[in-house]
Amino acid sequence: MTTPNDLERGYRRLLAWYPRAFRSENEQEILTVLLEGAAEGQTRPRLAESADLVRAGLWKRFGPDLPTSARTVLTACRLMYLGALLEVAGLVTFVLTTGRLKAGFVRAYPDYTPHLWHVMTALIVAKEIAIPVAFAVWLILAWGNSRGRDWARVAFIALFALDTLGVVAAVGQREASFDPASLALSVTVWLIALTSMVLIFSPRSGPYYRPEPVRA
Amino acid sequence: MQEATFLILTALAAGSQHGYGIITDVTEISGGRVRLRAGTLYTALDRLRADELIAVDREEIVDNRLRRYYRLTPDGEKVLAAEAARLHANATAAIARLNPSGG
Numbered sequence: 152m153t154t155p156n157d158l159e160r161g162y163r164r165l166l167a168w169y170p171r172a173f174r175s176e177n178e179q180e181i182l183t184v185l186l187e188g189a190a191e192g193q194t195r196p197r198l199a200e201s202a203d204l205v206r207a208g209l210w211k212r213f214g215p216d217l218p219t220s221a222r223t224v225l226t227a228c229r230l231m232y233l234g235a236l237l238e239v240a241g242l243v244t245f246v247l248t249t250g251r252l253k254a255g256f257v258r259a260y261p262d263y264t265p266h267l268w269h270v271m272t273a274l275i276v277a278k279e280i281a282i283p284v285a286f287a288v289w290l291i292l293a294w295g296n297s298r299g300r301d302w303a304r305v306a307f308i309a310l311f312a313l314d315t316l317g318v319v320a321a322v323g324q325r326e327a328s329f330d331p332a333s334l335a336l337s338v339t340v341w342l343i344a345l346t347s348m349v350l351i352f353s354p355r356s357g358p359y360y361r362p363e364p365v366r367a
Numbered sequence: 368m369q370e371a372t373f374l375i376l377t378a379l380a381a382g383s384q385h386g387y388g389i390i391t392d393v394t395e396i397s398g399g400r401v402r403l404r405a406g407t408l409y410t411a412l413d414r415l416r417a418d419e420l421i422a423v424d425r426e427e428i429v430d431n432r433l434r435r436y437y438r439l440t441p442d443g444e445k446v447l448a449a450e451a452a453r454l455h456a457n458a459t460a461a462i463a464r465l466n467p468s469g470g
Contacts, residue, residue, distance in 0.1 A: 200404050200406070203404040207410045210410060
């Protein structure tokens with residue numbers, strides 16, 4: 152048999168989707184609103200309100216935590232999410248063009264040795280691993296910047312530096328090691344990283360960044 | 368400005384209001400068309416507080432339950448007035464073009 156207490160417990164379970172800090176400040180208040188809005192005799196959260204609470208809780212955890220006025224930072228974060236998506240596109244393009252890449256290698260080094268072939272194959276595998284890692288890094292930095300975390304802004308410098316090295320290497324070895332489509336994507340991702348850097352380090356962005364909160 | 372945001376600010380224009388009061392006010396103002404759910408409401412209230420358009424007015428305990436009242440800030444009043452004027456101007460222009468003879 153279900154009771155009104157089951158309803159409250161159900162709502163509390165759904166509110167667990169919110170971050171702990173938000174819950175400690177707002178849970179009692181939201182619970183009041185939910186219970187006031189419940190129908191007479193209702194003993195379980197409805198499907199629509201459950202979905203709404205889960206969505207809102209996830210948004211609070213992973214969505215931006217900056218005021219609307221932080222336009223430069225928010226734009227940079229959107230660009231970072233785009234950068235992450237383009238990394239996925241880059242991986243697909245890279246995998247699809249591996250055959251052409253190997254043919255280009257053979258053309259560029261007709262007298263290649265088995266050792267050189269192994270090195271080239273290892274580089275391909277390394278890139279196939281590096282791209283998903285880069286995708287995750289873009290996402291983490293987009294999330295960190297969208298919450299005004301200083302570490303994310305500083306870490307983005309490292310990502311930009313690595314991206315720059317990658318593009319310089321790609322342009323320098325384009326005939327032997329890079330398919331034109333992969334090269335175009337790499338340059339696009341680099342331009343996105345450059346624009347994001349400019350935006351997060353612009354004077355307008357400064358006030359929205361804060362150091363990591365110290366745990367008591 | 369999103370419609371839900373506009374309606375929440377409108378609900379607070381007449382005075383401070385608690386969460387459930389805002390939900391019922393928004394339903395009434397929109398003629399029953401917009402029914403805010405708690406998750407959506409608190410996402411909006413959180414953002415409006417960050418933007419300093421609303422602030423907590425006071426807290427009350429009713430039947431052992433916490434009620435937090437929100438009010439518009441001066442910035443919130445300005446933003447709501449500007450948005451209302453914009454919507455009014457758009458609606459006036461639309462009505463004028465639909466009835467060019469004024470009839």
